[in-house]
Amino acid sequence: AQTVTQSQPEMSVQEAETVTLSCTYDTSESDYYLFWYKQPPSRQMILVIRQEAYKQQNATENRFSVNFQKAAKSFSLKISDSQLGDAAMYFCAYRSAVHAAGNKLTFGGGTRVLVKP
Amino acid sequence: DGGITQSPKYLFRKEGQNVTLSCEQNLNHDAMYWYRQDPGQGLRLIYYSQIVNDFQKGDIAEGYSVSREKKESFPLTVTSAQKNPTAFYLCASRDPGREQYFGPGTRLTVT
Numbered sequence: 001a002q003t004v005t006q007s008q009p010e011m012s013v014q015e016a017e018t019v020t021l022s023c024t025y026d027t028s029e030s031d032y033y034l035f036w037y038k039q040p041p042s043r044q045m046i047l048v049i050r051q052e053a054y055k056q057q058n059a060t061e062n063r064f065s066v067n068f069q070k071a072a073k074s075f076s077l078k079i080s081d082s083q084l085g086d087a088a089m090y091f092c093a094y095r096s097a098v099h100a101a102g103n104k105l106t107f108g109g110g111t112r113v114l115v116k117p
Numbered sequence: 118d119g120g121i122t123q124s125p126k127y128l129f130r131k132e133g134q135n136v137t138l139s140c141e142q143n144l145n146h147d148a149m150y151w152y153r154q155d156p157g158q159g160l161r162l163i164y165y166s167q168i169v170n171d172f173q174k175g176d177i178a179e180g181y182s183v184s185r186e187k188k189e190s191f192p193l194t195v196t197s198a199q200k201n202p203t204a205f206y207l208c209a210s211r212d213p214g215r216e217q218y219f220g221p222g223t224r225l226t227v228t
Contacts, residue, residue: 004159006159009157035216042221043205043207043221043222044219044221044222045160045207045209045219047216050216091159091160102148102165102167102173103148103167103211103217104150104162104165104175105150105152105160105162105217106162107159107160107161108159109157109158109159110157110158110159
């Protein structure tokens with residue numbers, strides 16, 4: 001079974017600065033997807049960014065970028081130019097690329113991001 | 118507007134009672150999922166369904182049951198056998214080739 005670990009319960013960042021969230025995972029599969037989801041106080045889960053394991057290029061979405069290290073099974077999220085609206089819980093998640101696995105998501109425990117004005 | 122509806126937003130029940138959480142989607146998605154979230158923790162998969170009239174257990178299915186009689190509906194019943202039912206419950210659906218889309222969630226409190 002796959003596991004996802006987020007070792008930072010909480011991170012604080014000054015507005016306009018950069019913060020990096022860590023995520024490690026364990027899997028025996030070679031093809032999979034990794035995600036970062038944002039959960040603001042409304043508790044709605046919002047997909048921030050997606051990485052396909054077979055792609056070496058790191059995914060980028062505006063101010064959000066990832067550092068995907070497949071051999072190390074590491075998947076960190078960098079938030080640049082942090083804004084007050086970035087304050088939320090952030091979850092790292094894994095999904096197998098095997099269709100028979102049901103496209104289920106396995107989540108880490110989350111990291112709370114605080115943004116200071 | 119297309120989306121997922123979970124009702125009610127807050128639900129209160131007495132211990133020993135079964136309770137059914139509603140999840141309806143008008144996105145025409147084949148697959149639907151139920152997750153549980155406890156305070157300060159990530160989501161854990163309870164049940165999922167990839168097509169109508171078929172569903173599979175997730176990682177924490179004990180004490181829960183589901184049905185999938187219609188494509189747009191995937192209700193979750195929390196039975197009295199679930200030892201710690203108080204939690205936040207999230208429903209999601211998915212179209213092939215796309216990622217899971219989440220509903221707004223239901224906060225269940227059992228006393």
